Amino acid sequence: MKIIIIDYGAGNIQSIKFAIKRLGYNAVLSHDTEEILQADKVIFPGVGEASSAMKKLRASGLDGFIPKLKQPVLGICLGMQLMCRHSEEGNTQGLGIFDLEVHKFPNSVKVPQIGWNQIMGLKSDLFKGIPESSYIYLVHSFYAPLGKETIAMSDYAFPYSAALQKNNFYGVQFHPEKSSSIGEQIVRNFLNLS
Amino acid sequence: MLTKRIIPCLDIKDGRTVKGVNFVDLRDAGDPVELAQRYADEGADELVFLDISATEQKRKTLAELVYHVAEAINIPFTVGGGISSVEDVDILLKNGADKVSINSSAVKRPELINELMAKFGSQCIVVAIDAKQIDGTWKVHLVGGKVPTDIDLFEWAKEVEARGAGEILFTSMDHDGTKNGFANAALAKLSNLVNIPIIASGGAGEVMHFADTFKEGKADAALAASVFHFSEIAIAHLKQELKKEGIPVRI
Numbered sequence: 051m052k053i054i055i056i057d058y059g060a061g062n063i064q065s066i067k068f069a070i071k072r073l074g075y076n077a078v079l080s081h082d083t084e085e086i087l088q089a090d091k092v093i094f095p096g097v098g099e100a101s102s103a104m105k106k107l108r109a110s111g112l113d114g115f116i117p118k119l120k121q122p123v124l125g126i127c128l129g130m131q132l133m134c135r136h137s138e139e140g141n142t143q144g145l146g147i148f149d150l151e152v153h154k155f156p157n158s159v160k161v162p163q164i165g166w167n168q169i170m171g172l173k174s175d176l177f178k179g180i181p182e183s184s185y186i187y188l189v190h191s192f193y194a195p196l197g198k199e200t201i202a203m204s205d206y207a208f209p210y211s212a213a214l215q216k217n218n219f220y221g222v223q224f225h226p227e228k229s230s231s232i233g234e235q236i237v238r239n240f241l242n243l244s
Numbered sequence: 245m246l247t248k249r250i251i252p253c254l255d256i257k258d259g260r261t262v263k264g265v266n267f268v269d270l271r272d273a274g275d276p277v278e279l280a281q282r283y284a285d286e287g288a289d290e291l292v293f294l295d296i297s298a299t300e301q302k303r304k305t306l307a308e309l310v311y312h313v314a315e316a317i318n319i320p321f322t323v324g325g326g327i328s329s330v331e332d333v334d335i336l337l338k339n340g341a342d343k344v345s346i347n348s349s350a351v352k353r354p355e356l357i358n359e360l361m362a363k364f365g366s367q368c369i370v371v372a373i374d375a376k377q378i379d380g381t382w383k384v385h386l387v388g389g390k391v392p393t394d395i396d397l398f399e400w401a402k403e404v405e406a407r408g409a410g411e412i413l414f415t416s417m418d419h420d421g422t423k424n425g426f427a428n429a430a431l432a433k434l435s436n437l438v439n440i441p442i443i444a445s446g447g448a449g450e451v452m453h454f455a456d457t458f459k460e461g462k463a464d465a466a467l468a469a470s471v472f473h474f475s476e477i478a479i480a481h482l483k484q485e486l487k488k489e490g491i492p493v494r495i
Contacts, residue, residue, distance in 0.1 A: 062338070062341070062368075064311075064338060064339060064340035065314055065342065068314050068315050069318065071315070072318070097364070098364055098365040099365050157439055160439055160440055160441050160464065161439060162366060162367050162410055163246060164367070164410065164441050164464070165246050165249050165289065165441070165464070165465070166246070166247045166249070166289055166494040167245065167246045167247070185247065185494040187319070187320055189320075189367040189368075190367065191366065228318065228319060228342065229319075230284070230318050230319055231318070233318060
């Protein structure tokens with residue numbers, strides 16, 4: 051299986067690479083569109099600030115390329131947020147795969163949310179074998195609200211989207227690569243998608 | 245519901261785990277990667293590695309350690325100790341650290357926090373603050389708590405939040421090593437003052453100290469070292485007891 055982690059200079063990609071290695075696969079970093087097209091699975095990571103990450107995507111022409119991919123694509127954390135239509139962070143136009151607008155958490159809760167929270171209302175094969183209310187690890191100040199593409203929700207101040215899916219595109223707000231054995235199973239499920 | 249985090253801290257010197265009692269006496273407590281793996285298996289929510297070595301090879305040794313830890317464990321971890329530049333942080337994050345903790349370098353040059361936020365985002369910046377009460381007021385201390393400053397703990401906490409810290413790791417030098425409980429009054433004040441998570445550190449001796457720091461100290465996470473390293477408190481047991489106290493924990 052050929053697994054590509056999209057490399058656009060945003061964030062810590064070593065952790066997801068190691069998580070895939072622990073499952074017995076080798077993931078390759080690439081920003082080469084020809085190579086990405088050949089992949090069986092594509093991971094779209096992201097850590098940091100939305101507008102600067104989006105700038106990097108535009109500079110490499112990946113912004114128009116990613117939404118056209120046909121194989122399973124998994125956006126993680128900021129990756130998921132960039133797959134939405136818009137983010138309040140830096141007033142950023144996203145890739146528009148998910149029809150949602152990303153907002154900042156209100157000050158009634160501590161921002162960022164850091165730590166382990168639960169996922170509920172699990173849908174799709176991404177969560178095959180994952181019990182309701184499993185704990186996953188999150189670090190984020192911005193969130194995608196619930197919408198028709200929500201396949202898992204979490205609760206911080208209010209219920210919001212912990213995972214999204216539209217066709218071959220999947221996005222998770224949490225870090226499966228840092229979510230212990232539950233996260234490992236979610237990564238395995240993604241790699242097993244056809 | 246977001247749970248309260250239990251964080252074992254591993255002090256690292258020349259690639260080995262050590263823990264100072266009151267930051268002075270050092271005792272060997274094992275291989276960091278093995279210890280990290282054990283804590284992850286036991287249910288630790290996160291790990292902190294604090295490098296206290298002062299050798300010229302320090303940077304390289306630490307980067308290698310981070311790489312091996314990231315390779316082995318599937319929970320988040322923070323790395324601190326002598327980090328003073330954007331370049332230092334870049335190397336550690338690239339090798340697989342999730343967060344970095346800065347301390348004295350931020351006091352000496354607070355702009356470092358802004359620079360790190362601009363380049364890496366708030367979510368990976370922990371500002372560690374060591375403080376001690378002098379004549380009834382909490383003063384920030386440097387160099388592992390040895391050097392006092394005139395800086396007020398609470399003023400400094402507000403400043404680091406404004407500059408972009410994602411989290412504060414507060415160690416009370418008055419409580420560290422005593423095993424008499426965390427500095428809950430100061431922690432609660434901090435938690436009300438800033439709107440970023442607070443990690444309580446210094447003073448853990450028994451299970452109820454953790455319950456107290458989450459309830460009275462309003463801490464979001466609690467960090468300890470020796471009680472875990474010398475198996476005085478088992479993490480799984482600790483979490484069961486916290487659950488009985490009505491504290492949300494990941495089990």
